[in-house]
Structure formats: C-alpha cells, structure tokens
Amino acid sequence: MPTTSQKPLELILARNLMSALSTPAFLVDEGGLLVFYNEAAGLLLGKPWEELGTVGAEEWGSLFGPFDESGEPIPYDELPLVVAVRDDRPAHANFEIRSIDGAHHRVEVSAFPIQTAHGSRGAIAVFWPAATNGAGS
Amino acid sequence: MKVKLWGTRGSVPSPGPETIRYGGNTSCVGVTLSDGSLLALDAGTGIRNLGLALPDEPSRLHILLTHLHLDHIQGLVFFAPCFRPQTEIVIWGPASPEASLRDRIARYISAPLSPVEVRELPCDVSFRHTPETEWEIGPARIRAASVSHRGPTLGYRIDDGEDSLAYIPDHEPALGADLDSLEEEWISGFGLARDASLLIHDGQYADAEYPDHLGWGHSSLSHALSFARRTGAGRTVLFHHDPLHSDDQLDQLGAEARERWAAAGGDPKAIELAVEGAELEARALAPSATSAG
Numbered sequence: 001m002p003t004t005s006q007k008p009l010e011l012i013l014a015r016n017l018m019s020a021l022s023t024p025a026f027l028v029d030e031g032g033l034l035v036f037y038n039e040a041a042g043l044l045l046g047k048p049w050e051e052l053g054t055v056g057a058e059e060w061g062s063l064f065g066p067f068d069e070s071g072e073p074i075p076y077d078e079l080p081l082v083v084a085v086r087d088d089r090p091a092h093a094n095f096e097i098r099s100i101d102g103a104h105h106r107v108e109v110s111a112f113p114i115q116t117a118h119g120s121r122g123a124i125a126v127f128w129p130a131a132t133n134g135a136g137s
Numbered sequence: 138m139k140v141k142l143w144g145t146r147g148s149v150p151s152p153g154p155e156t157i158r159y160g161g162n163t164s165c166v167g168v169t170l171s172d173g174s175l176l177a178l179d180a181g182t183g184i185r186n187l188g189l190a191l192p193d194e195p196s197r198l199h200i201l202l203t204h205l206h207l208d209h210i211q212g213l214v215f216f217a218p219c220f221r222p223q224t225e226i227v228i229w230g231p232a233s234p235e236a237s238l239r240d241r242i243a244r245y246i247s248a249p250l251s252p253v254e255v256r257e258l259p260c261d262v263s264f265r266h267t268p269e270t271e272w273e274i275g276p277a278r279i280r281a282a283s284v285s286h287r288g289p290t291l292g293y294r295i296d297d298g299e300d301s302l303a304y305i306p307d308h309e310p311a312l313g314a315d316l317d318s319l320e321e322e323w324i325s326g327f328g329l330a331r332d333a334s335l336l337i338h339d340g341q342y343a344d345a346e347y348p349d350h351l352g353w354g355h356s357s358l359s360h361a362l363s364f365a366r367r368t369g370a371g372r373t374v375l376f377h378h379d380p381l382h383s384d385d386q387l388d389q390l391g392a393e394a395r396e397r398w399a400a401a402g403g404d405p406k407a408i409e410l411a412v413e414g415a416e417l418e419a420r421a422l423a424p425s426a427t428s429a430g
Contacts, residue, residue: 006322007322008283009284009285012323012324013313016312016313016314017313019313020313117233117234118269
C-alpha cells in the first residue's frame, strides 16, 4: 500500500471552492503551513500561488509582512490563520500587507478552522479591503 | 483477490428488459481475499444475491459501506446472513458528527421503512467507524478516505499481498477542479487509487449529461478516464451506471471509453463497464502495460 501525501478531502474541497471565488482567500493545513491561495489573493500579493508555492513563516514575513499600524511586522504566530489552527477558534484582524511590487494594502482578515469528524484539518482566511484603520482583535 | 460484481447500478434499482445485461441491482461488490474470507463493499440491492449464494454455516463477514445513501444500504435487510444467529457481521462506514453509524443506519432499518429493527436482527451485528489509519481484515490491509460526493462518503483501498483494489463508486473528483492539470495530492481519492491493480470507479454520466448534473457527486466518462489515467490503475471498471442508461446506451459508452483509452495510448482491454455478475481478478500488473497517457 503506498504511503501518500494526499490532502484531506476537506482541504481539497476548500481549495476548489476558493479557486472559484473572487475574494482573496488563503488555506493552511493542520500544521499551520500555507498550502494554497487563490487568484484574487495572488493579485493582492502580486504573485500567483503557482509561482510562489509553499513558503515557511520567515519567508512569508519577509515577502509580505503583515504590519501593524506603526509599521512593525506582526509575528506569524499572531496571524488569524495561525490562531485559527492553533487555538481551534475563529480569529479576525486588521493589518497591512505588502505586495511584491512594494505597495501596501490595508485589509481585514477573518479566519476560521476547518472542523471535521476527525478534528481540525486546517483553516481558511478571507481578506477584505479595510474600511477603516481600526485596530485588529 | 477475486472480485464479483453483485450490483452495478447507481441511484435506484432499475430492473427490466433494457437493463438485463449490465444489471439493475444497486451497488455491491464481493471481494474474496487470499485466505478465502469475504468482504462486501456496499450493501445495495445486489447484496441480496450475495447473501443467497453464501452457505448457511457459522461465519464472520465484513461489510464496508462507502456512505449511507439508499442505493448503498437498501439490501441490508434482505441480506440472508443478517437473519442467521450463527453469523457475525461487522459493518464499517463513515463517521459523522451528527450521529453514530448504527443510529444512522437504524433510520432505515426501523419502522415504518423496515419490518425489523436493528436490535431484532438475529445475527451478531456490530458497527464501526472506519479509522483514519490503515487496518487489517484477515490478510488484507484496508484504508478508507473521504472522497468528493454528497455527504460523508468514503472510498476504500484493499491490499492483499501484491494485489490491490480501489473502490470509489460515488465520486466527483472534477467538481471545481481540472483533473488533467491538478497536482496529484490535490485530487480527491488519488491516494486510494494510485497504481491499484483494479479500480472500480464512478462512471455514471456520459459527457453530454454531466453539465445538467454538476455537483450531484458523480463522474462523467471524461472525468473517470482522467482519474484512471492520473492514478495509473492497472485495470478500470466503470461502475454505478445511471438508472436511465439502457444496455444499448452502456454498450456505446463502453465503446467510447475503450476508443478514448486506446487513443491516449492505453490498452483498451484495461477499461470496461461493470456488468452485474461479472467475476474479476484484482491482480498486480505492470502499470505500463495498461495505463494510458
């Protein structure tokens, strides 16, 4: 019997759904590793997923931030997606990200865990243009 | 491994003169392992004839359910071993956050839908959620994984020595996905079917029918062929025939499948449509001898 790196069905279906959305959306696995973002997210970041591929926390931070209101990098562990996976709860934040071309975008981010009959499989985050510069939570 | 197709039809039993060759009974596959023990894959109406073919003697049977749609469980209360006190039956199936496997099956095996209740079955029956990891039944290693269909649905892989069988009768892996370009790890069911000696896979719709059934949980011919090609299965049996497909229509679908498989570089004998009553071998072959593309 082959060993497999097959992704859980819930992540596969989440990716398929996200691929059809025009809302920037990100997907992490149960270990908190970013495993996909959609075309809309690629436009926001200035780099499509197919060109970036899986990146670690440090590289992600150096590429895109995110940054708080004073321009300080927000630790990877505090990102809503990471909180959703680690603490198994929804999380929301308002912060700034930097695209590949150096442009900054203020966004609101909501993340929620993907619960299954066998526990959490990962999390999804959606980004929205921020209406105000309010603090994250 | 020896495989017998006791029911090949999807959705609803469809007996009649137009379906007599491919069969009208719903999903059930009997698998005889290398030690002679028997597994039943799904319990559609085909399991009734399987039960009638079994000797009336003490035995232990495993039934592996992919999901609980009626065409996969309807035969349970007509399965003769269920009414034999000397028979032990273990029913495996998908977990659900809603209720236990037993309670969900009991919705069917209870009044007013059934004349008997689960607790009244004379056999020694138990219900088990499939584990996330591989487990053993006799000489076989079994693996179950969720696949793309409506509601909690599993596919199974059974390895017995070098031989392997992948059973994914209800499957829409192409929903929102391009099977020809997607990375393997992102294809529903891929890990179950990879390099299987025998793949029994959903082939419910002709390509022209699929657009009207998008999201119904089943495959078009093109999707089934793409899935078979990507997974490198040695031999593929298209299963879960649409109840509206007559024998003549299935003949045409099978001919098209073989032509397209051959055009892609595969052995046309490695693709066939499931025929009720057919006996097959799940025997390891060199994948290059049969695979397309």
